[in-house]
Amino acid sequence: MNKSLNRWQVIAASTAILLCTGAVYAFSVFANPLSSQTGWTMPQIMMAFTINSAIGPIPMILGGYLVDKGFVKWTIALGAFVFALGFFLTGFVSSPIMLYLTYGLMAGLGQGFAYSGALSNILRLFPDKRGLASGILTAGMGFAAVIASPIASYLIQSHDAKFAFRAIGLAYLIIVGLASFFIKPAPAGYKPEGWEPPAQIQNNGSINRNWLQMLKTPVFYIVISMFFVGAFSGLMIASQASPIG
Structure with missing residues (x-):
């Protein structure tokens, strides 16, 4: 089974x-044009991004659980499809509530499932190159805005914001549909040919803890606070990047 699995094909599809x-x-590229087209205020528009960002981490937890249970392909494919469908349906919204349901809820849930499923599976497929594999996936996630922004700007200028959502969403539905065919789950205990896990090394002063013990350590709250500050400030800038630029 290991020999028939092309892990580079899986990471490319992911x-x-x-x-x-x-x-x-x-x-941020869509926000102001969408506000101008619909007459909704910017706070109303930006609430969709807030909901999306708040919802996204929740399915990441559930997605990791489903991957552990063997539902790798379903987690990634279904999450990607829900995201693309939510993006596409945003082009038909007629009220802020609809915007919150399509872009906020659907796209947020889909993104969380797809990302957690893809990352969990790829880390199992690349035990020898975990840093490289996770770096490729994260780079793909971050580079998406670089690709989408100029395309969205062109479509908005030539048509309008809702048309841009529909056109890009339709393209995403096709892409995720095709890519999902190449997603394969990592076999249990997968090891690349010719690679053996390194011997466990005990570092001086290091202690392995379960998650309950981790919550009792002060350093955990320092580290998690750093992550929160970094993530929140980054999302704040991302949501306003176009006006700032």
């Missing part, structure tokens, strides 16, 4: 999917 789901970070 990255293609994340190049779609990462388009949420290009929302």
